[in-house]
Amino acid sequence: MRAWQLEDFGLDNLRLAERPTPRPKRGEILVKVSAVSLNYRDKAIVDGVYDPEKMPKYLIPVNDAAGVVAEVGPGVTEWQVGDRVLSHFYSHWLDGAPARDEPDWQLGGPLDGGLAEYMILEAKSAVPTPANLTDEQASTLPIAALTAWFALVEYGKLQPGESVLVQGTGGVSLFSVQIATALGARVVATSSSDEKLRRVAALGASDLINYRTTPNWADHVLDLTNGRGVDHVVEVVAGEGLNQSVRATKAAGHIALVGFLGGQTAPLNVMPLLYSQVAIRGIAVGHRRAFLEMNRWIEQQHLEPVIDSVFSFEESRRAYERLEQGPFGKIVIRVGD
Ligand SMILES: NC(=O)c1ccc[n+]([C@@H]2O[C@H](COP(=O)([O-])OP(=O)(O)OC[C@H]3O[C@@H](n4cnc5c(N)ncnc54)[C@H](OP(=O)(O)O)[C@@H]3O)[C@@H](O)[C@H]2O)c1
Structure with a gap:
C-alpha cells in the first residue's frame, strides 16, 4: 500500500x-x-x-x-x-x-x-x-467533534438557555458552536478576524468578540452577561489567557480545558479562582461510548x-x-x- x-x-x-x-x-x-x-x-x-x-x-x-x-x-x-x-x-x-x-x-x-x-x-x-x-x-x-461533545455534553451537561464561550474558529471551536447552538445554548465566539466572526455567526453564535481588537475580552463577556459570566468555556488557548477565562465564567461555572494554543503552561491567579469557585476540568477527547452517542445525535440533528x-x-x-x-x-x- x-x-x-x-x-x-x-x-x-x-x-x-x-x-x-x-x-x-x-x-x-x-x-x-x-x-x-x-x-x-x-x-x-x-x-x-x-x-x-x-x-x-x-x-x-x-x-x-x-x-x-x-x-x-x-x-x-x-x-x-x-x-x-x-x-x-x-x-x-x-x-x-x-x-x-x-x-x-x-x-x-x-x-x-x-x-x-x-x-x-x-x-x-x-x-x-x-x-x-x-x-x-x-x-x-473523531477528535474535534468528540472533544466539543465531551466538554459540553458528557462532562458539561449543557442545558438549553445556558451560555457557552468558544475561543477562535478552529476545529474544536466550530463543532462547539454547532453543538451548543443545536442544544439551545447562547454562544459567545471570539476570533482574530471579523470576517470569520461573520461566518461563525451564520453557524449560530449570537455574540461576537474580536480578541485582537478587544484584548480584554473577559470584560466584554461580563458586559454581555450582565456581569454574571458565561456558564461554560471551551478553553482551547490556556497560557496567560486562562485567567481571563476564569474572569469570564459565572460563579461555580465550568471551564473545559481542551487546548494549549497560548502555551502548555498557565500562570493561574489562584484567588479569583477560589472566590468564583469555577471548576476547570481537563479534557482528553473522549471515550467510545460518548462517540457512539454523539454520532446518533448527529444523525438526528442532520448536523454537517x-x-x-x-x-x-x-x-x-x-x-x-x-x-x-x-x-x-x-x-x-x-x-x-
Ligand atoms: N484535549 C483534547 O482532547 C484536545 C482535542 C482537540 C484539540 N485539542 C487542542 O485544542 C487546541 C485547538 O485545537 P484545534 O484542532 O481546534 O485547532 P485549530 O483548528 O488549529 O485552531 C486554530 C484556530 O485557533 C484560534 N486561535 C489561535 N490562537 C488563539 C488565541 N490566542 N486566542 C483565541 N483563539 C486562538 C485561531 O482562530 P481565529 O483564526 O478565529 O482567530 C486559529 O485559527 C489545540 O491546542 C489542540 O492541541 C485538545
Whole structure:
C-alpha cells in the first residue's frame, strides 16, 4: 500500500512510501481508508513538539480516518466487510474513567494512523459512521467533534438557555458552536478576524468578540452577561489567557480545558479562582461510548461538519500547510476512491 510516513521531524520528512499492506490479527479489522482529517496535534507531531519522545520513526500519522472494512481478523463478530467505520483516537478508552496508559494507545502517534491506503483498527474500538455523512464529512469527527461533545455534553451537561464561550474558529471551536447552538445554548465566539466572526455567526453564535481588537475580552463577556459570566468555556488557548477565562465564567461555572494554543503552561491567579469557585476540568477527547452517542445525535440533528478544503492523497503536505494558515473549517485529505 501507499502510506505517508514521518521519517524525521519536519514537514519535509513526511514522505510517501510503499509499505506492506497489514493483515488483521485476532480482534482486528483492516480498513480501506477513504478520507482523513487534520487536527492541530497532527501538525504538532510533525513539528516535533507533541510528545516527541513517544513518536516512533516511520510513523504513519493522523488519527481521524473514515473508511470501509476490507477484511476482518479471526474472532471478529462486530463488523463485516463493506461496513463504514471511523477510527477512535483513544483506541482503548471505551467508557468510564480513563486509565493512566490511555495516551499509549492514541492512533496517529504513537500508534500508526490513517494517512495510508489501509489501516488496522481494533474491532472493539472502531465506530460506525453516521449515515447522514459522507466519508469526507465523517472523517472530521473523531477528535474535534468528540472533544466539543465531551466538554459540553458528557462532562458539561449543557442545558438549553445556558451560555457557552468558544475561543477562535478552529476545529474544536466550530463543532462547539454547532453543538451548543443545536442544544439551545447562547454562544459567545471570539476570533482574530471579523470576517470569520461573520461566518461563525451564520453557524449560530449570537455574540461576537474580536480578541485582537478587544484584548480584554473577559470584560466584554461580563458586559454581555450582565456581569454574571458565561456558564461554560471551551478553553482551547490556556497560557496567560486562562485567567481571563476564569474572569469570564459565572460563579461555580465550568471551564473545559481542551487546548494549549497560548502555551502548555498557565500562570493561574489562584484567588479569583477560589472566590468564583469555577471548576476547570481537563479534557482528553473522549471515550467510545460518548462517540457512539454523539454520532446518533448527529444523525438526528442532520448536523454537517464545516469543511475548509479537501486535498488529494498526493497533496497531503499541502494540507498540513493549509492548517497553518488558519482555515475556517476542517482540512480533509481524500485517500481512496
Ligand atoms: N484535549 C483534547 O482532547 C484536545 C482535542 C482537540 C484539540 N485539542 C487542542 O485544542 C487546541 C485547538 O485545537 P484545534 O484542532 O481546534 O485547532 P485549530 O483548528 O488549529 O485552531 C486554530 C484556530 O485557533 C484560534 N486561535 C489561535 N490562537 C488563539 C488565541 N490566542 N486566542 C483565541 N483563539 C486562538 C485561531 O482562530 P481565529 O483564526 O478565529 O482567530 C486559529 O485559527 C489545540 O491546542 C489542540 O492541541 C485538545
